[in-house]
Amino acid sequence: MMLAGVLLFLALVLPGLPLGQWRAFTLDTAQFAFLISGLALAWDLLARTGQLSLAHGAFFGLGAYAAALSAPALGTIPALLIGGAVAAFSSLLLGLATLRLQGMYFAIATLAFSEVMRTLVLKAQFTGGSIGLPVQPAFGGAYPLGGYYLAVAVLAICTAASLLLSRSRFHYAMTATRQGEAVARVLGVPVVRVKLLTFTISAFLAGLAGGVYAMKTLFLSPYDAFGLGRAVEALVIPIFGGLYTTTGPLLGGLIIVSLETWLRLRIGEGYLVVYGVVLVLTILFLPKGLMSLFARRKGARHA
Amino acid sequence: MRKVLVVLLAVLGLAGLALAQTTVRVGVLLPISTVAGKAALNGVQLGVDEVNAGGKVKIELVVVDDGNTPATAVPALTKLMTVDRVDIVIGGLASGVTFALSGPVKQYNPLFLCIGAASSVVEQAFSDYGRFFHYHPWDYHNVAAALEFFKYLYDNGARRVAILYEDGPFGSAGIQTYRQQLQNQGYTVQAEPFKSGSGSFTAILTRFKSFRPDILYWIGYDVDALPIAAQTRQVGLEPKLIYGAPPAWPLGFEKNSLSNDVAGMTAWLPSVANTESRRFVTQYRRKFGEVTDEYMAPMGYVIAQSLGKAVEAANSADKDRIAAELAKVQMNTPFGPLSFKPSDTGRTRFQGFNQSIWLQFQYLEGSRRPVFPASRAARPLRFPGTY
Numbered sequence: 001m002m003l004a005g006v007l008l009f010l011a012l013v014l015p016g017l018p019l020g021q022w023r024a025f026t027l028d029t030a031q032f033a034f035l036i037s038g039l040a041l042a043w044d045l046l047a048r049t050g051q052l053s054l055a056h057g058a059f060f061g062l063g064a065y066a067a068a069l070s071a072p073a074l075g076t077i078p079a080l081l082i083g084g085a086v087a088a089f090s091s092l093l094l095g096l097a098t099l100r101l102q103g104m105y106f107a108i109a110t111l112a113f114s115e116v117m118r119t120l121v122l123k124a125q126f127t128g129g130s131i132g133l134p135v136q137p138a139f140g141g142a143y144p145l146g147g148y149y150l151a152v153a154v155l156a157i158c159t160a161a162s163l164l165l166s167r168s169r170f171h172y173a174m175t176a177t178r179q180g181e182a183v184a185r186v187l188g189v190p191v192v193r194v195k196l197l198t199f200t201i202s203a204f205l206a207g208l209a210g211g212v213y214a215m216k217t218l219f220l221s222p223y224d225a226f227g228l229g230r231a232v233e234a235l236v237i238p239i240f241g242g243l244y245t246t247t248g249p250l251l252g253g254l255i256i257v258s259l260e261t262w263l264r265l266r267i268g269e270g271y272l273v274v275y276g277v278v279l280v281l282t283i284l285f286l287p288k289g290l291m292s293l294f295a296r297r298k299g300a301r302h303a
Numbered sequence: 304m305r306k307v308l309v310v311l312l313a314v315l316g317l318a319g320l321a322l323a324q325t326t327v328r329v330g331v332l333l334p335i336s337t338v339a340g341k342a343a344l345n346g347v348q349l350g351v352d353e354v355n356a357g358g359k360v361k362i363e364l365v366v367v368d369d370g371n372t373p374a375t376a377v378p379a380l381t382k383l384m385t386v387d388r389v390d391i392v393i394g395g396l397a398s399g400v401t402f403a404l405s406g407p408v409k410q411y412n413p414l415f416l417c418i419g420a421a422s423s424v425v426e427q428a429f430s431d432y433g434r435f436f437h438y439h440p441w442d443y444h445n446v447a448a449a450l451e452f453f454k455y456l457y458d459n460g461a462r463r464v465a466i467l468y469e470d471g472p473f474g475s476a477g478i479q480t481y482r483q484q485l486q487n488q489g490y491t492v493q494a495e496p497f498k499s500g501s502g503s504f505t506a507i508l509t510r511f512k513s514f515r516p517d518i519l520y521w522i523g524y525d526v527d528a529l530p531i532a533a534q535t536r537q538v539g540l541e542p543k544l545i546y547g548a549p550p551a552w553p554l555g556f557e558k559n560s561l562s563n564d565v566a567g568m569t570a571w572l573p574s575v576a577n578t579e580s581r582r583f584v585t586q587y588r589r590k591f592g593e594v595t596d597e598y599m600a601p602m603g604y605v606i607a608q609s610l611g612k613a614v615e616a617a618n619s620a621d622k623d624r625i626a627a628e629l630a631k632v633q634m635n636t637p638f639g640p641l642s643f644k645p646s647d648t649g650r651t652r653f654q655g656f657n658q659s660i661w662l663q664f665q666y667l668e669g670s671r672r673p674v675f676p677a678s679r680a681a682r683p684l685r686f687p688g689t690y
Binding site: 021022023024025028029032036119122129130131132134137213216217218219221223224261264265268269271272 | 341375378
């Protein structure tokens with residue numbers, strides 16, 4: 001929790017730090033890193049119930065499109081909330097139909113949902129279809145750091161939601177559901193309701209992140225907004241950082257985006273090879289993610 | 304003493320040359336992990352080498368990868384502008400990414416030399432930006448060029464077109480326009496979407512069979528080329544022409560006998576017979592040890608060359624003076640003559656090429672040959688082809 005707080009504090013004060021000529025670039029990169037980390041935290045919430053979702057890219061995209069379409073009429077903050085709400089509502093419908101499924105079956109259902117959403121957005125006229133959709137900047141571009149602080153706010157909300165859930169009684173219900181649904185039912189845990197509520201919260205957060213993303217990139221296309229790559233990113237980061245934790249996805253997201261950016265700048269062509277090798281090595285030697293390093297140190301201190 | 308004088312003169316000469324030389328730092332923002340992006344970068348580097356070898360202008364490149372996604376491209380542009388402090392940027396290959404760059408470009412005001420981004424949405428996004436030079440034709444130019452070829456085919460007896468289009472932005476974007484325009488030309492059209500990379504087309508092609516198309520027109524990606532060519536034969540569709548419109552053709556497709564008689568559209572081929580094209584091919588082979596079919600390579604080359612001319616004429620590194628000279632540039636290129644005019648819609652002020660650079664080719668005996676328009680054809684079109 002301490003580390004999460006420090007990271008959020010750093011995010012807040014980053015624009016004021018003496019970054020010199022690297023300031024604008026660092027803030028741009030950080031903004032995207034915060035949004036991806038927020039998405040990863042949202043994905044991890046559902047993972048705590050034992051469900052593997054490939055729909056988080058679609059929730060991110062739905063939030064992005066809904067926010068982009070409603071921003072001209074409603075303004076930035078209400079539009080972002082609408083984005084989150086649309087994503088949450090769609091997850092509710094999807095969850096009602098699929099959350100009785102488990103493991104791979106649920107993952108496949110969520111993958112199909114992503115494809116359906118992408119196709120619908122692709123075919124609809126009001127979304128700009130395949131041509132894409134121009135998006136207004138946050139607050140009409142009136143505040144240069146408006147988008148940045150929105151990204152910080154999304155990250156803070158995702159972190160707070162993750163921390164609150166992990167410290168509530170609900171956490172036990174989620175863990176029991178993950179460890180064995182049958183046993184959880186016997187213990188009186190309303191398994192489907194727990195999964196559905198977690199899914200809805202998780203999708204809301206993903207939609208919120210998507211809305212801010214849209215206001216940063218200023219343009220949405222179905223392939224970018226609903227790309228499977230984003231769904232994969234959402235699950236790779238918690239695995240890299242440490243599943244079922246708050247600091248894991250948070251730290252993992254920041255490290256992965258920073259690492260990718262650094263490699264791209266330093267190596268140029270072929271940076272993906274190095275990036276891939278680093279990820280594989282981390283998963284091989286730290287199967288419980290970066291957080292296992294902290295756990296080991298803590299364990300060593302207690303020994 | 305004599306030796307000392309010679310050395311002194313040489314040093315003075317070099318110093319004079321350095322003083323007369325105008326140096327500009329140019330940012331290059333391309334998806335260098337993609338085939339087209341890499342080809343474009345090679346072209347830019349080749350063009351810059353030639354400009355620098357001329358001695359009057361020195362262009363220094365700062366290359367960054369745009370990752371083919373806005374999330375990477377926006378920070379990359381910011382870095383070029385604020386860390387590397389370039390005043391000129393060459394980039395903008397994919398339309399979606401280029402649109403996302405429109406905000407930061409207007410914020411930092413570089414001279415932006417756009418290599419691709421054919422979508423009219425981009426034209427609209429940069430309509431109020433005076434330092435935007437767009438070299439590539441716009442999407443309406445692409446449609447016009449293809450339709451000219453279809454008119455020729457209609458005059459030669461083709462009446463029915465079956466369109467097979469991928470369901471993504473690339474395939475779906477202009478489909479309604481294409482359909483309408485073909486119908487206006489007198490064609491009967493049947494169109495069906497497909498998922499690119501699926502490899503399975505027999506169901507759609509079998510449905511097309513009862514339609515008996517004269518032309519099978521597919522709009523998709525390189526991975527679809529071979530399955531479509533193979534399965535068209537398997538189901539016995541027997542069109543008079545298979546016409547493909549992928550952004551890039553698969554490597555080695557020409558070596559496969561199934562490619563024979565398949566036609567398509569490109570802006571340039573190594574076999575294009577003009578002086579600049581031949582020169583480009585020779586120089587490219589010398590530098591990279593191979594010949595490229597990617598028209599983004601000569602496009603990058605043309606941008607670097609035209610920039611070199613503009614910097615030389617401006618005799619200054621000031622981006623506005625360079626832009627003013629670039630607007631006046633008239634030069635021969637591997638694509639034909641280049642000069643900047645307002646775009647056809649009047650939205651942007653500096654449009655380089657139009658539909659005239661597009662040419663139709665056909666895979667014939669293991670290589671791509673220009674077949675249309677007649678003025679640029681190396682061989683007559685084989686119509687009907689044998690599939």
